[in-house]
Amino acid sequence: MSDTIEQLIIIGSGPAGHTAAIYAARAELKPLLFEGFMAGGVAAGGQLTTTTEVENFPGFPDGIGGPELMMRMREQSERYGARIKTETVTSVDLSKQPFTVSTDSTSFTARALIIATGATAKRLGLPGEETYWQKGISACAVCDGALPVFRNKPLIVIGGGDTACEEALFLSRFGSGITMLVRRDVMRASQTMQQRVASNPKIEILRETEAVGVIGEQFLTGVEVIDKTTRTRRVLPASGLFYAVGHAPNTAFLEGQLETDDDGYLITEPGSTTTTTPGVFAAGDVRDKVYRQAVTAAGTGCMAALEAERYLSAR
């Protein structure tokens, strides 16, 4: 256990965590940031490390590699004095001040905490999935849909909820045709969204149909599906496969100490990053199931640092 009481500990190393670190370091809070070691199943740097080219982060007209963007943010945090530990936080104690943050090897205490642990896209574990992840398979239509490889090509969306419908509608601007694979004979999506996809001539819905594998060469070329009523299998040609089967916010280490919504996302005061515990702030995808973009996460990281700074100077 470290004897020093830190002013601010930041848990998470995506755009939210590092933007918080940049602002907090510049405010002389000397933040300690935990980037984790494959925490939430992804490398330090968060979900952007699982992407290739990022075209929509403002300031990079030629695009920038996701891992490179995160390396640059990390360098910027360190440059202004953030200290970074490559250890995964396994538990916290928010019941008393200073808060305790523990890893497998040791514990730290801090007056304020920023939780920026993100969310992890759920995967299906299909044969071939690992090979074609980000080589045709994506968990974010808004991020990747506009890439040239998907233009005027057949695309497949897996899922039957509102998000799946939104992604299909979004992709209908780019692909030659969109097929939605829905596991059951009914869809979870709202009636409005179901009507919207039904009335889009580019979208076809296959109910009671499940993906069982993906095939390809350098890049994805098709998805093998099974019709659950007839048990017949066939391969649908596809250049893109978009998972819309949900994300899991990375909150297990909190053991229920902060309030979450029904999907497990941390609840913050609207328009702010304050959680239900004073001194604990949440930024990025761990509290956002609507926008989920690198730049929105970065924005809330900045907000969290400014709020933590105000909280600390009021103590």
Place this chain on the structure above:
Amino acid sequence: MSDTIEQLIIIGSGPAGHTAAIYAARAELKPLLFEGFMAGGVAAGGQLTTTTEVENFPGFPDGIGGPELMMRMREQSERYGARIKTETVTSVDLSKQPFTVSTDSTSFTARALIIATGATAKRLGLPGEETYWQKGISACAVCDGALPVFRNKPLIVIGGGDTACEEALFLSRFGSGITMLVRRDVMRASQTMQQRVASNPKIEILRETEAVGVIGEQFLTGVEVIDKTTRTRRVLPASGLFYAVGHAPNTAFLEGQLETDDDGYLITEPGSTTTTTPGVFAAGDVRDKVYRQAVTAAGTGCMAALEAERYLSAR
């Protein structure tokens, strides 16, 4: 008057406007962005064009010039298909669909609008102010306070509200001593904030004292003040002068068609960019008097584009 009904018009060309344009263009909405011609008293690109080095925009570990950052965002918008007009919007008609957007020379119509016209820091018009703006004079302590030129130097804050107190407290981490100039004998700030500055040994408050001019060489060296009770003048040495006399959100062209708060900022649904008029979204500093950072503005620009896209695809 143009006959084409645009899908989306974006008014404003700072980080919010251009991030909205990047996202909207990638969603094939073919946005039309008005960057204005010295609208709100600043050049196209917004308030960042009045700064020099930006150290806290994530992704740029070596810092980046404010004007250069905005040029890069502009290039990115255009690259994905945004069309940019260098004309100032003088009025809008939000009373019926499609909305009308007018400049001095012509009018356009659009199904959806994003207002991202920002806010302009109020200036005092002191002799020498123009010369030393961004050469010692700043309207944002959080943005500029950590710059090396202000470290261990005497700094002055003008203003007596909560923001002025916050800026003084923030700057006390960097400067050798902070002097607050308060025009009246009482401060507008809350009791809590007044107590906090009073108990900070680095902060001195001069009441009934007004700045009447600034002096310097290459860079600001002092501020001439007048004691309003004795009418005596003197020069206070200062390497930094921070204006905390408020910002004016650039909303005059809206002529009251959207709801604002008491300070004139557009009201949006908390945690969203929707205004009181369906189809009209607001992003950036025109709806934010709390955080006011480039990256938070960019984040809400992204949100506005995603919300506009959903609004348009639901029509």
